[in-house]
Amino acid sequence: MIEHRKPMVRIARVVIEALTPLSVSTGTPDGVFDAGVMTDANGLPAIPASSLAGVLRHLWRERYGESATDELFGFQREKDAGKSDVSLSWAVLLDSRQRPVEGLLLGEEGERIENDPILASAAALSDDPVFRNRVRLTHKGAAAHRGKFDRSVVPAGHRFAFEIAMEGGTDEDWNNLLTLLEHPGFRLGGGTRAGLGKLTCRRLHARSFDLQKPEDARAYAQLSVSVGNPSKLEAVALPDKSSTQTDWLCGTLKLNASGLWRIGQGTPDVETQGKPADFLPVTEPRIQWSDVQGTARGAAKGRQLLVPASSIKGALAHRFRFHAHRLAGRWANDETSGIENLESPEVDALFGVVAAKDQGQAGCLYLDDVFLDPEEHIRQRVMHNSIDRFTGGVRDRVLFEEESLLGGEFEVPIALDRTRLDRATATDEDLARIRQALALAVQDLLEGRLALGSRTTSGNGFFKGTIEGPLAGWLDGSESRKDANDE
Secondary structure (H helix, E strand, O other): OOOOOOOOEEEEEEEEOOOOEEEOOOOOOOOOOOOOOOOOOOOOEEEEEEHHHHHHHHHHHHOOOOOHHHHHHOOEOOOOOOOOEEEEOOOOEOOOOEEOOOOOOOOOOHHHHOOOOOHHHHHHHOOOOOEEEEEEEEEOOOEEEEEEEEEEEEOOOOEEEEEEEEEEEOOHHHHHHHHHHHHHEEOOOOOHHOOOEEEEEEEEEEEEEEEEHHHHHHHOOOOOOOOOOOOOOOOOOOOOOHHHHEEEEEEEEEEOOOOOOOOOOOOOOOOOOOOOOOOOOOEEEEEEEEEOOOOOEEOOOOEEEEEEEEEEHHHHHHHHHHHHHHOOOOOOOOOOOOHHHOOOHHHHHHOEOOOOOOEEEEOOOEEEOOOOOHOOOOOEEEEEEEEEOOOOOOEEEEEEEEEEEEEEEEEEEEEEEHHHHHHHHHHHHHHHHHHHHHHHHHHHHEEOOOOOOOOOHHHOOOEEEEEEHHHHHHHOOOOOHHHHHOO
8 A cells, every 4th residue: 555645545446438449559560560559467458557647637737727737747847846646557457247357367367368258359359459450641632652551459348447546635626537537538549539549437436535534544444456346435426528528519420321331341250151242341349238237247249330430530631621722712723832732721720730840739620430230230232343444344254242331320429629729720710711611521421412431433422411519509600719718
């Protein structure tokens, strides 16, 4: 037990769930994939305490300012430094019975990994990882030369447990810190703006211990060392999500497919009988949980259809660039600048930019991956012939089959960090142009003028729908920069 110098100690033990796949990278390639997943001594996915502390510190600074952040989380500036009042543990994986995997499992304990469905599937990621193929796009919206890369991920649905401790401070600071666990910006790892790393708090137990009181001191000394044991702590109601969104605008894109559509290239399922189609919708495994009389047991269910947020965001970014240039009066045939050198500060502000040294900036727009039940969507196989580009005739022995989805509805969560956007734009005029260009791009998608996925030139991938939530009000111009800052 760590010796605390301050009489008041606050402890919280938290269980979080990855709503979308998690990619907390090791930072180095493993020889096969460009970004491997962080694991513990047992080879199971884990989240370093530094990742959790970094995200919480960032969210605290965005809301309460630099001075309050230095006071709570500490700082280091040359010879001047201050100790953090907040400490966190690593987040460890939970098994199918929601027990944390702590310490090195050896002997009979090691068999626990093989016998538990969630732990067994998680351990298998070391040899057979789930990964996302990505490609860097140019200003033309096409794949950049040598721009392909991949990213290993931990499938959505995995749960982790960790502990937060705070020495001293006030009850208000403590409650505000726990509220950040339900902030829409509470995302970990890489690709958070492309659909990965979104987390939610599933269980929260906390208590404040006044070590000057004998009963609190005894209770604190009796705390279990396991982050999964809430004994001596009290169940705390999860923070209200609406109270965490004062500096963010959240919404939901409700899309209804007008016909056939397919996003990505999937692999055949093991249970598939007969010859699979040559082109398949992309699928990905996901952990499913069910609560029965206060107990939860998880099991790795079959693969689900995946709608990657990067596919939707890429299309929106391309159409947004067009509208931003049009509204600003920047044209490709301008004698002073051709399409190759056409700058787009609006795109840089909203979607971020990679630049030399410290000139780059992160984007402000977040979309989440969406998972669909394959049993609830109709699949349609279509035969295709490859056409010879020179003769216009059918190429010999080049017949292939594509499996697409027919119709269907799904919802895509979308969020805008308006504080960051305000900081990235110089004037109200720039902000108004960004808002108008984004509204037009979203409108194109919702009215069937912007296709998603493959074979869009053949009529596939068109949707119609609506957008709901506070973000919809901002897009239609009912909320200004001043309104956003005054909340």
